[in-house]
Amino acid sequence: MGDISFWEMIWRTTVSFAVLLFLARIMGKKQISQLTFFHYVTGITIGSIAAEIASQKETPFVDGIISLVWWAILTILMTYISQLSPKVRLLLDDEPTIIIKDGNISVKSLKSSRMNMDDVMMLLREQSIFSIDDVEYAVLETNGELSVLKKVAEQGATKQDVKADLTAPTYIPSEIISDGKLVRKNLKELNLDEEWVMKKLRKQGIHSIKEVYFAQIQTNGSLSINLKDNGL
Incomplete structure (x- = not known):
């Protein structure tokens, strides 16, 4: 293994990291979660190529990046083909x-x-x-x-078995306040606004969002609140 200078290694690693991050995003969540043997193998191979580029001086940098990108393209292409063809999907992923x-x-x-x-x-x-x-x-x-x-x-008894309330939850438990700040993205998804939050807080004697360290909406619409100054 040839010697590689410190700064060359840093440069190679940084660029390889950036390329790998970009490829991971475009390959999608299925590749990241390695749902099948095919994705497991391709994930390991891509990681190995990136490591080779970063640490091996004998590996031409541009050639290594091209190899990394081409392997990702092949993976994406095969995944796309498998979505269109059950036979290819069976070949790549096998079956339960x-x-x-x-x-x-x-x-x-x-x-x-x-x-x-x-x-x-x-x-x-x-x-x-x-x-x-x-x-x-x-x-x-x-x-x-x-x-x-x-x-x-x-099998465990279900709510239907014991004749419990089967009403669907009004909300999905979601973070509403984090470190004294509103999580506006979650509020928007739940069709709620700041005024609704303040009404809930005032009912519990809280007059400022900044007093709250963490607040989560529960399925019934109530708020689970943890204050910044809670003595813990």
Whole structure:
């Protein structure tokens, strides 16, 4: 490995970082979350190329950047094609595999997925399931995670089961005030305004938004408030 000067390394790393950040944004959230094996591999490769550009003097800088950008373009192109063609999507992402069906383990599916029961039990325990007898269906997703449908007797009771209130929430819990300042973006999305906030604050004896460190609207429209001067 050839020597690389300090400032050249800083320059290479800075430019590589900027290019990588830009590419990450245009490749989208699916690539960042690495939802499938294809995106997992491409994500690692792109990161490796960026590291090579930043640290290896033998790697021509411009050639490395071109390689990085071209790899990202290929990833975006294949993702776009997979959206149009189910066959290509199957080739790139594979398909979910049923591991347990009607409470019975599919040995054939385990072999095709190159898994054993230790692997399955570990994935079940991660979902707080310790007995195979509790499982009706288990599906191995394309990202390697296991989706589980418990047997009816093992499923938790829902609000409908216990005849609880099924009214849809009026609001989604959202940050309204942060460090004494209104979060206007959230207010706008909730169709609320500053006057509405002040009415809520005055009901609790608070006369200035600056007194509030954090405030969050709850599903019923009430405010959860933490003051800056709360003695803690």
